[in-house]
Amino acid sequence: MMKSKAALRGVLIAGASLLAFAGTAHAQTAPTPEQQQARIEALEAQLEALSQQIADLKAATAASLKDVRAAQAQTTVSIAGGKPSIASGDGAFSANIHAVMQLDATWYDQDHNLPANAVGRDLNSGTNFRRARLGVDGKAFKNFDYGVLLDFGGSGTDGAGQLQEIYLQYNYAPFKVKVGAFAPNLGLEDAASTNGSLFPERAAPAEAARGLAGADRRIAAQVQAVGERWIVSGAVTGAKAGDGATFDEQLAYVGRVAFVPFKGYDWLTHVGVNASLVAQPAQTAAGGAYPITIEDRPELRTDGTRLVSSGAIDSSGARHYGFELAAQKQNFLIQGEYFNIALDRRNRPANVTDPKFSGWYVEGGWVLTGESRRYNPANFAFDAPSIDNPFDPKAGKWGAWELAARYSVLDLNHHEYSAVAADRVRGGLQEITTVGLNWFPNSVTKFSLDYLNVDVDRRDAAGAQIGQSYKAFNLRSQYAF
Numbered sequence: 001m002m003k004s005k006a007a008l009r010g011v012l013i014a015g016a017s018l019l020a021f022a023g024t025a026h027a028q029t030a031p032t033p034e035q036q037q038a039r040i041e042a043l044e045a046q047l048e049a050l051s052q053q054i055a056d057l058k059a060a061t062a063a064s065l066k067d068v069r070a071a072q073a074q075t076t077v078s079i080a081g082g083k084p085s086i087a088s089g090d091g092a093f094s095a096n097i098h099a100v101m102q103l104d105a106t107w108y109d110q111d112h113n114l115p116a117n118a119v120g121r122d123l124n125s126g127t128n129f130r131r132a133r134l135g136v137d138g139k140a141f142k143n144f145d146y147g148v149l150l151d152f153g154g155s156g157t158d159g160a161g162q163l164q165e166i167y168l169q170y171n172y173a174p175f176k177v178k179v180g181a182f183a184p185n186l187g188l189e190d191a192a193s194t195n196g197s198l199f200p201e202r203a204a205p206a207e208a209a210r211g212l213a214g215a216d217r218r219i220a221a222q223v224q225a226v227g228e229r230w231i232v233s234g235a236v237t238g239a240k241a242g243d244g245a246t247f248d249e250q251l252a253y254v255g256r257v258a259f260v261p262f263k264g265y266d267w268l269t270h271v272g273v274n275a276s277l278v279a280q281p282a283q284t285a286a287g288g289a290y291p292i293t294i295e296d297r298p299e300l301r302t303d304g305t306r307l308v309s310s311g312a313i314d315s316s317g318a319r320h321y322g323f324e325l326a327a328q329k330q331n332f333l334i335q336g337e338y339f340n341i342a343l344d345r346r347n348r349p350a351n352v353t354d355p356k357f358s359g360w361y362v363e364g365g366w367v368l369t370g371e372s373r374r375y376n377p378a379n380f381a382f383d384a385p386s387i388d389n390p391f392d393p394k395a396g397k398w399g400a401w402e403l404a405a406r407y408s409v410l411d412l413n414h415h416e417y418s419a420v421a422a423d424r425v426r427g428g429l430q431e432i433t434t435v436g437l438n439w440f441p442n443s444v445t446k447f448s449l450d451y452l453n454v455d456v457d458r459r460d461a462a463g464a465q466i467g468q469s470y471k472a473f474n475l476r477s478q479y480a481f
Helices: 002-029 033-073 204-213
Strands: 076-080 083-087 094-109 126-140 144-151 162-172 175-182 218-226 230-240 251-259 267-280 313-329 332-345 356-367 373-376 381-385 400-414 425-442 445-457 468-480
Touching: 083 126, 126 162, 204 251, 204 267, 204 313, 204 332, 204 356, 204 400, 356 425
Parallel strands: none
Antiparallel strands: 076 083, 083 094, 094 126, 094 468, 126 144, 144 162, 162 175, 175 218, 218 230, 230 251, 251 267, 267 313, 313 332, 332 356, 356 400, 373 381, 400 425, 425 445, 445 468
């Protein structure tokens, strides 16, 4: 109890001492009225300066917002990579002008003693504007893409101009919905741009397969989903824009699935499958003819002659399936596809079978200057290489140079030696070996020199040989943007 009282007395004494010290300090530091007035005036001056700064900040912010809105509303015009473009400031609308010129000069080296009934016994050595295209594509309302393309080139003869492509596409990641006239996604060779391809034309088996229900100018509705390492595409297709009228147009379905199973810093592998189904061939006669023809030209178009062809086969339907495989390592690329095509004869007689055809190719490229061909993530196909050193002799820059080689086989024979004449299809066996040199001076210009060794084994109805072997040289000059 005595200890508690002593502690309390100590606390009281300490508190009193503290109060006394505070009072003394206050008495010593208390400001005078003049000092208080000076402090007030200083605070008022600081407050006024702060208010002015806030006003200036508001004005600057308003001006910046006005500039941003003006910039967003402003239309921009540019020429990026040689391509004229017009775009709204907010990126919601755009229009890009496209043009393609591909001029081929070809020399065919044929035997002079070919039989009179040989197919293509005197092919046209000369020149041909393979593609002469002009069009526009772009964006509307941010999520819509559109394109219109006219082509004045042709196969063997220059065309008067036709609608090559017109479409509208809605984008909602990862989906793309496309309607119009265009080439549906139907294979590795099919999806690649013809402006940057390894060779002047697609491999004949790829061209024959895509022609069944896809190919250029095909009127279609397509849904496509694209991921980082996969693509799935499906379309409903009809006739081609510009084709003659029929009693009923063709109805078909096409699809493709491709993915990149393995990928590294400077390499990748590609695997895919594609297929098409003709559910209803075009009806070309009032009596009910439904002909389907499988054919292709021999991987050049200066002469438009088709050396192999199944002929028109009255069919109730048709289908194809194909396999894709490719591998790329730095500046090396190798790819190939296999195709199987089958037709269902309409009103098939006894002892007559449904014809089946096949074809395949393997091709490769080696960019001598070290660049890599670009793998397009939008369609899972390979495009032209990027150009590290655009052509400039004064600076010692020579563009990109590439060696290419391909071997293709297209077999359009079916039971060609059958004892039943109606069962035979003597469309011919075509084999082509091609080597080429591609030069890309810059991103819009390309020159290619190709040598083709063509061998066609084909017999007529009587069994006589109407095929031939020949060599061809082709020089292509291209400008495309």
